[in-house]
Amino acid sequence: MSWQIEGFLETRNGHLTIDGVDAVELAKRFGSPLFVYSEARIRRNIERLKLVGDAIGCGFKLSYAAKAMSTLGILRAVKDADCDIEVNSGGELWKALKAGFNGSQINFNGTSKEAWEIDLAIENDIYAIQADSLFELSLIDEAARRLGKRANVSLRLVPEIASDTHSGLQTALLTSKFGMMPEEAYRAVAEFADSPYVNICGVHLHIGSQNPDPSVYVSAFETLFASLLRIFNETGQSLEHINLGGGFPVKYLAADSLVPDEKQRAMLAAVYEPADAIGPAWDAVRRAAKAADAEHLLDGITLLLEPGRSIIADAGVCLTTVRNAKSRPTDDGGEDHWILTDAGFNILLSMETYKWYYRLISAERADAPHDAPYKAAGPLCDGGDVYFDIEGEGRLPDHRLLPKGVEPGETLALLNCGAYSLAQASQYNARFLPAVVLIGRDGEPTLIRRRDTFKDLVSADL
Numbered sequence: 001m002s003w004q005i006e007g008f009l010e011t012r013n014g015h016l017t018i019d020g021v022d023a024v025e026l027a028k029r030f031g032s033p034l035f036v037y038s039e040a041r042i043r044r045n046i047e048r049l050k051l052v053g054d055a056i057g058c059g060f061k062l063s064y065a066a067k068a069m070s071t072l073g074i075l076r077a078v079k080d081a082d083c084d085i086e087v088n089s090g091g092e093l094w095k096a097l098k099a100g101f102n103g104s105q106i107n108f109n110g111t112s113k114e115a116w117e118i119d120l121a122i123e124n125d126i127y128a129i130q131a132d133s134l135f136e137l138s139l140i141d142e143a144a145r146r147l148g149k150r151a152n153v154s155l156r157l158v159p160e161i162a163s164d165t166h167s168g169l170q171t172a173l174l175t176s177k178f179g180m181m182p183e184e185a186y187r188a189v190a191e192f193a194d195s196p197y198v199n200i201c202g203v204h205l206h207i208g209s210q211n212p213d214p215s216v217y218v219s220a221f222e223t224l225f226a227s228l229l230r231i232f233n234e235t236g237q238s239l240e241h242i243n244l245g246g247g248f249p250v251k252y253l254a255a256d257s258l259v260p261d262e263k264q265r266a267m268l269a270a271v272y273e274p275a276d277a278i279g280p281a282w283d284a285v286r287r288a289a290k291a292a293d294a295e296h297l298l299d300g301i302t303l304l305l306e307p308g309r310s311i312i313a314d315a316g317v318c319l320t321t322v323r324n325a326k327s328r329p330t331d332d333g334g335e336d337h338w339i340l341t342d343a344g345f346n347i348l349l350s351m352e353t354y355k356w357y358y359r360l361i362s363a364e365r366a367d368a369p370h371d372a373p374y375k376a377a378g379p380l381c382d383g384g385d386v387y388f389d390i391e392g393e394g395r396l397p398d399h400r401l402l403p404k405g406v407e408p409g410e411t412l413a414l415l416n417c418g419a420y421s422l423a424q425a426s427q428y429n430a431r432f433l434p435a436v437v438l439i440g441r442d443g444e445p446t447l448i449r450r451r452d453t454f455k456d457l458v459s460a461d462l
């Protein structure tokens with residue numbers, strides 16, 4: 001089976017096993033739908049990303065992008081694996097603190113920060129608050145004065161670098177909503193050079209998520225280094241860190257997938273080692289620094305990465321149960337077999353917004369031939385809640401291949417569902433948010449989020 005990963009996703013007695021634990025048993029025990037995460041896989045992904053630090057030979061900080069998945073049990077597992085954290089709101093910052101991260105392990109992005117969020121960041125002396133605009137920098141300055149503290153700030157740049165990912169995941173174009181122009185950044189450093197309240201210590205950019213082409217990181221480094229150099233030439237300031245964001249791809253698509261759209265296929269099948277992408281790009285920066293006689297700018301510098309997807313996506317599996325089935329004639333005189341599951345876009349929003357492909361297999365007959373086509377759909381009272389591309393644009397396959405004779409009651413598994421899934425979930429249609437299980441390093445499954453109850457559906461209603 002092309003989805004198998006030794007020691008992680010395997011089959012036993014026909015059933016899918018996750019870290020050796022029977023997935024069908026888990027769905028029975030904890031209810032369906034169910035997210036199952038592997039701590040071993042999270043740690044393996046973090047180790048793989050840490051190889052970037054070895055490849056560049058300068059200061060290195062790995063920060064998990066909490067927005068990908070921020071259930072406390074996952075944040076604690078990330079922290080235990082010696083990884084720092086990137087947050088995007090006061091809420092995520094609060095959760096990071098609650099999970100046990102200290103201020104020096106936290107950096108804070110986001111475009112529309114409120115005063116209380118900035119205060120919380122400054123009070124906890126976090127590693128850096130990313131200023132998205134000059135206005136936001138003035139808010140940080142104001143808050144630091146009020147609190148009598150010095151805020152560490154890095155400047156988010158918008159470098160006009162395109163990536164071949166989905167347009168909603170592009171974040172470094174002038175047309176995107178993020179960051180400030182390089183001119184504004186130079187002005188800011190000059191203005192705050194001697195400030196007792198604002199310590200501008202870094203520059204930051206994030207090109208986008210699921211970047212299929214590693215060469216975008218060369219352009220990103222060029223931009224970051226050009227900024228370091230110009231800031232130094234114009235203000236005499238050397239910065240302490242550069243932050244390259246996240247964006248390393250996860251292989252969602254198997255070679256035998258039926259996704260018709262070529263660009264979508266290339267994006268979702270992308271795979272490369274982060275260290276292989278960043279190592280040579282960093283060498284190019286070193287050469288540029290030498291050529292500019294500015295190698296001192298790289299002395300003592302720290303490179304920050306803040307990946308989310310590449311840490312958590314393939315560590316999470318969504319187990320779902322078929323709840324309904326029917327047949328319907330097709331235009332060409334054939335018949336479609338429909339299966340309706342209990343997992344829909346309320347828990348896998350990207351499937352609707354970005355037509356994201358999650359591989360679907362049978363967890364009960366994992367080693368049976370998957371050669372029978374089904375129209376698959378979720379449970380929501382919403383015509384867009386389907387596992388295919390309702391617009392007919394070919395970004396998702398029209399049919400999913402599963403073993404013959406799938407009936408209501410069969411447990412299926414959607415793979416690579418760990419990122420941007422539960423984190424974006426809603427109770428649309430008053431559906432219970434699912435439970436989450438983490439299989440620990442000892443191979444024991446632990447419930448880290450209970451399934452919603454009726455009470456949760458009205459808990460904030462007055």
Ligand SMILES: Cc1ncc(COP(=O)(O)O)c(C=O)c1O
Pocket residue numbers: 065068086109171206208209210245246247248306307308309310
């Ligand atoms: C600023 C920033 N950093 C990091 C990330 C994480 O990206 P990814 O999950 O693709 O690694 C994102 C997500 O888009 C982001 O906006």
